[in-house]
Structure formats: structure tokens, C-alpha cells
Amino acid sequence: MLPLASRVSTFSKELGLATLLTASLLIGQAANADTPNPMMKTVLSTAKKLSLDKDNLALAAVPLNGPGEAHFMNADQPFNPGSIMKVVTTYAALELLGPTYQWHTRIYTDGTIEGDTLKGNLYYVGSGDPKLTEERLWLLLRELRSMGIAHIQGDLVLDGSVFNLPNGIADFDDDGGNPNAPFLVEPNGLLTNLNVLRIRSRADERGIHSWMEPALAGVELDNQIVVRKYGSCPRRFQFDYTPSVTEDGLTKITLTGVLPEGCTTSSYLSILDQADYTGALLVGLWQQLGGTLTGQIREGLRPRDSSTELLATTSSNDLVTMVRDINKWSNNVMVRQLYLTLGARNRTPDDADDLAAADRTIREWMAGKGIDSSNLVFENGSGLSRKERISARQMGELLEQAWNSRFAAELIASLPLVAMDGTMRRRLGHADMAGMGHIKTGSLKDVRSIAGYTKDENNTTWVVVAMVNDMRAWKTEPVLDELIEQVHLAARVQPIHTASNQ
Template identity: 55%
Template sequence: MLSGAPALYAGNWSDDIIDYATKSLENPQALSLAAVPLDGPGTAQYVNADFPMKPGSIMKLVTTYAALELLGPGYTWDTDILTDGKLEGETLKGNLYVRFGGDPKLSIERLWALLSELRGMGISKVAGDLVLDGSYFRLPAGQPRFDDNGDNPWAPFLVEPSAYLSNFNLQQIHLQADQRGIRAWAFPDLPQVSLDNQVKTAASAPCPRADDLVWKPAFAGDGAVTLTVSGQMPRDCRVSTYLSLLPPEQFSAALLRTLLAELGIAVAGADRFATTPENAEELLRTTSPDLVTMVRDINKWSSNVMARQLLLSIGAAKRADDEQDDRRTGVREILDWMQGKGIDTAGLVLENGSGLSREGRMSAQQGVALLQHAWDSPYAPDLMSSMPIIAIDGTMRKRLKNTELEGRGRIKTGSLDHVRSIAGFTRDNNNTTWAVVAIVNNDPAWNGQAVLDRVLYSLYYHPPAATAVSQVDNAAGEIPSR
């Protein structure tokens, strides 16, 4: 375990890291590393740096930095309310259209505020249909999907991108044990999802975690879902979890209709999915926070669906009229942008832009080259402020505690089966900032985190100011075993 007191250091910096990684991982090719000083003395270090590795969520830095330069930090997303009818008293004689704009963070709070304006306009009834327009993204069938090997396909990190996305396509399910027994409810409470609470009251015991209970949804042919929850809870406990149980278009239709009803607005017609007519009149609009805010949410907490929405948004903004796949267009635009900076993209596979991929590949050399360009970018402060601070917040909040590194680096993390990774900026004890990318691909990779923390620790306490560059031989150019 690393502590605040530096251990005695001897020898070449890269060789020391290679030795530690090889002993920990039992695989000399499991670690790929590139570390480059940016504003002070130091010697760049490379270990297996040209290997294409599975990067995990550090791929989000590629997508978010590209978005800042390709779309601009002030870029926003609009969601519009329109109609093809006329107002007569408190009745809207026509259809109510909701035209989605690919917003990565269209929250229930913003939707409620938007729809409440309809009530403020004196509307209490819509005579026509509720029509959802998700034509903003062009996504042909057959998009790559992440093959998760877990037992919860409804987990938040697996939510797919969609123009219809709202509230991250999630419901929060709550269970509370008190003197009345065990109560269960969902927020938002959607009529298509019902709860079958089979949780029993237990004798005095520690409160369970959400994973200690069994959450089993059953899907009916009409789109309804019954979620059965079973297990045991003692009194005075509360447990909650997030689940994505409905397709995004069905979820958003149910959420919109539920919010309208709560606001006292009845919709007489059905839910439909269609393109908004050109002659429809705009009634209201909600505009998202700017891209800088979105980038911070994506990188601090490693939001997969927001990163994937962002890649599609790049594609939608940059596509030619005849292009029909915003994911492919987004990937092409990012690769072209990187090549324009002189970064060799050979072997780089973005796939969905989030790193939630078995096929994604990036070398440490490519990653550190990108960070070197980011350091000199006008948007460097925006990207750096989005990254978790060592031992303080985001996905780094519990790492390297009680060391002098606390607060001295901004590091994006990544984690998948057989993958651990870090990428970002960290300082050494001479106050030199380093760009660092380190990726572990190994089976198992759980102890890879200790290796990556060792990299940051050694850069701080023993910066390689005058050591020789070390590079593990890989004459055959093989990809290391995963």
C-alpha cells in the first residue's frame, strides 16, 4: 500500500515501474505507459507505449476534448414544444409535438419546468396526440452494442444513446423499512412500470446494499414491466437503486404524459413517434447547459451515455446531407481532427466514444500526444477542470488519500473487465506538470489499480529528471495478452 512517506528509490524510473508492474501483474506486456513533462525539467518515459490497448473510459477524454474544439465550449442542445393546431380557450386543438435535439442531460426537472409553462399559458387539454420527434440523430440499425457479462442489463452504465433520451432513461427505485413495514416506490412513477414488493422485514441486522436484494423485471407484450424486489431489510433502513427498464422512446413518452397529468394537462390522443411538420408552430423551448458543463459531468463521473450522445452530436453537426450514420460521422470527424494535429491514429478505434467497448483501442503514445495538444489548447482549462482531482472528487476521490499527491493532479480513470487505466495531468515535487497515460490490460486486472497509483506516486516523489528512456522490446509488434 502506498503511504505518504516516499520509499527509498534507486535505479532507472521506467525500469522500476516495469519491475513493479511485472511482479504485480505477472505479465511484462500488461502495462502501456507514456509520461511527458510539460512545463519543467524531466525526461519523457515510454513503456510499451505504441501497443494498441483497450483503454476503458479514458477514451472519454478523446471525445470531450474533440467536442470542445469541434463544437465549441458554448455549444448547447435544444428541445422544442410545437403544435400544428390552434388554441381555443384552454384547449389546444391539434397535436402536441416534442422535438428532441439529442440533449445528453435532459433532466426531469427541466422537462417539468418546460411543461409547466404550457399550464401557465392557460392550456389544460390537448385534443390531439402526443407526438415525439426523435429524428435529430441518424442511426441505422445494427449499431455496435456492448456485450456486458454481468447479470444486470438494466444498469445505468449500459443505457444506450438516443435522440429521445430524457432523465438518462432511469428510474430510481426506493425501499424503506419503518414501523409500518417495507414500502417501495419509483421516481419518476411511470404507469408502465409496476412494483411487486416481496422484501421481508428482518431481525436487527446491518442495512443491506442494493446488490444484496434481488431485482427481477418481467416484461409484458404490451410494453408494461413488473419489477419484483425480494430479500430482507431490518427496520430503519433505506435502499435505492437506478434501473433502465423501458426503451428510451417509451420512457420519454411515459415521462412526458405523467408530467403533463401532474400539471393538470390532459392529452386526449395517443402517443406517436413522427417527424414534426414544417409548418408546426413553436410554443416553447428548453436549452441545455453549455458543452463545458456537459464535459465536466462526463469526465468527473464517467457517464457513458452522455459521452455516446456527445459523439452522435458531433456526427449530427458535421454530417453531409447524404450521410446516414451519425456515429460513423462523429468517429471520422474526430480522427480527422487528430490527424490534423499530427497525431498518428493508426490502430485507434473509437467505436462509441465512451470507452465502454470490447473493440476500442488506443495506445499510451496516442493518448499522451493528445494531452500535449490539449495542454496548449485555448480550452485547456475547460478540459482540465472536468477531470477528477486526485483524492478529492469524481472517480479519483478515494485514491491516493493521505499522500502529498492529494489535489496535485487531474486524472481520468477507466475500468472494464481486464482493463484499468488513467490519463491526465499530474505534478511532481518540483512542481513540473506531466501528461501521463497508463493502461493495464491483463487477466485479472484488479491489481492494475495499484500499478497505476504507483505510476502517479513515482512521478511525484521520484520524477525522472535525468534517467534514460526505457522501452520494453516488442519487435514483433504484437498486441499484449489481455
């Protein structure tokens, strides 16, 4: 589908000058935020009640397949989009990699198998898989045990070279005070289990019992939580943790706090870097399977010649499944893995690294669709950034293009359902709109945003985009929800303009 202005222009050429004047007036109305129609007046009224300056709000609402008038406000100004930037990355990936794309993580050896012993090194070659789980690693190692291998006389070599990042990755300027928060996990070729530990504690008549999932070799808990005889169970975790390294090189996590008897609590955190986490998980699972390793765990490269032999492979779910997990729950590290995969798969000698390759690849893809990428700023493709920028019009045009993509169904189904699931499950339930839209959300300090599709009462599907960049953004979700609700009521509150009745 052509962008709105192009569609009106093409239609006007066919119907003559009178229609051209009418259509031009319509475009002028759509672009003029100073004389908003009832729909926009309601949205701006909500913004005013929340002391939101309209200059800090960008909007785009465009009907796709039925009657309605397009509306834009500050639509050409670049805004920090927050997590709606994930829509750009996932849509690009569906078209550039294909919905059936998979990641393949492999184990090689440079040794020989004698009886139940592998004499030589084991090379674990990461693929950048966004969601390589503990369960899949267990199955991968069980395949080695099924071959009759029980003992490895050599090193476990971790090869995470799939991504070219010679200068590393810039840290996110987080202000949450928790450097171990799971949403801050950085991408890595060796990423496993999202690099997250779940620590659980239960208080009962025996005292406090604490454990971690998954169990990692070389990581231990120092449980200092105190049992309280009576009290209400906490809704969330109620303990503090302090990581440290012991003299013998073990990672120790000291737990402190108070937990009433009969209660269970848990917390998710990321303590180890990706290589240490994956190495500890592999060794822990290997030991659970009855295996032994006599060598070291170290990072290195698998020789790219005939000196190594492939032993086992684990393949990820397809890209469609990954995209759904990314967009429904706004998973940062998964989409950052995907962004780097786009770079790695399209790398050229002129690209400084895979971040630059991904940036170039997506811009070229957008240019092929006739979408201007001026003022667009990528940092990591996730929206977890103080630097990323996109305009409401650019996002709207991408969503229009996606509506006509071969993979429209796959992208749209990945977006949270209004009032039903994902990050939209608790929004707009009061408006009787459950399931009436697929909307990606975004939030950072000073940022709130939405992007996706919703239907009005005529069953017309609309693209809706809204971004707030304001120091009071945390309280502006009602403005964004009001836009979705007013689009749903569009047929009631505005005159209808269509190609057929002009």
C-alpha cells in the same frame, strides 16, 4: 506544443550537432524500456509483484513545462483504453463544438388553442441532450400550463430523429449479468433523465413502502419485500427486481427480498427503452400539473414545414458543464450522446451514419494537429467497448495538444482530482498527493487505465498515460498509481535533462 520528438529536433537544429547527439541519446533513453531509469524500475517492480507481464502494459510520461525526461513503454501498440477514451471525445467536442454549445429540446403543435384546450397533436422533438432532467421537463410543461393549456386533444408525438442511425447501435458485450444496469443505457435522440429509475424502499412499523423516482405513467411496483424485525441496514440495495408487462400493457416491476425494520435502501436501473421512458415521464409530469391527454403516445416525425408552431423550448447547460459530468464520473451514455452529436453536426452524404461521421470528424481533427490516427479504433467514443483502441503515444500527444488548447482549463478541470473527487477520490490519498493531478480513469474486464496531468515536486506538469490489457487487470491499479506517484517524485529519482542545461 509540438510532440516531444519534434521539440527536441527543432531545438537541436538551433544548437548544433553536439546538442543533436545529446538530444538523440535522450530520446533513445526515453524510448528504451529495457534499460529503465529508477522511475520506471519502480513501476515495473510493482508490475512484477502483481504478475503483470510488461508486454501488457503501455506507458507514456512527458514533462510539459519544466525539467524532466520523457518515458515510453509499448507506447506505439494499440491498447483497449477503457474510459480514458472519453478524454479524446470530450477534448474534440470542446474544440469542434465550442465550450458554450447547448442542446435545445422543443415542443411544437399542429393544432390550435381554444380556451384551455389544445386541439391537435403535440410534437416533442428531442435534441440528443446528454442530460435532460425531470426538473427541466417539468419546467417545460409548466410553460404550456402557463399559456393556459390544460387539455390536449391529440397525440403526443415523440421525434427522436436528431441522430441518423439506420442500422441501430451494436450492443455492448457485457458480462455483468445485469442488462438493466444504468451504465449500459444506449444513446438516443429522446434520452431523458439518463433513462434511469431509482427504486427506493423503507421498512417501518407500517411494513414496506416502496416508490420510484421519477414517477412514470404506466409503470407500477409490485412490492413483495418482507420486513425483518431486527438486523443491520444494508449499505447497498437488498432486493431483487423482475420487470414484466401486464395484459393491459402496463410495465410491472416486482420487488422481492428482505429489509430490516427502520432501514431504507435503493437501486438504480434502466427498464424501459428511451421512447417509452420519455413518453411516460412527460405524461406523468403533465398529469401532476393538472393536465390531460386524450390521444396516444407514439413515435413519429414533426412535419418540417410551416404546419407546426413552436410552443416551448428547454436548453441544456453548456458543453463545459456536460464535459465535467462526463469525465468526473465516467458517464457512458452522456459521452455517447456527445459522440453522436459530433457526428450529426458534421454529417456528410458519404457517411453511413452518425457513428461513421463522428469517427471521420475526430480523425480529421487529429490530422490537423499532426497526430497520426493509424491503429486508432472508435466504436462509440466512450471506451465502453471491446473494440476501441488507442496507443499511449497517441493519447499522450493529444494531452500535450490539449495543454496548449484555448480550452485547456475547461478540459483539465473536468478530469478527476487525485484523492479528492470523481473516480480518483479514493486513490493515492496515502501518498500526500491530494489535488496534485487531474486523472481520468478507465476500467473494463481485462482493462485498467489512466490518462491526464500531474505535477512533480519542481511544480512541472507532466502528461501521464498508462494502460493495462491483461486478464488480471482488476488487480493492477497499484501499477498505474505507482506511475503517478513516481512522476510526482521525478526530481528525486532521475537525472534532470532540460533544453537549458544540455
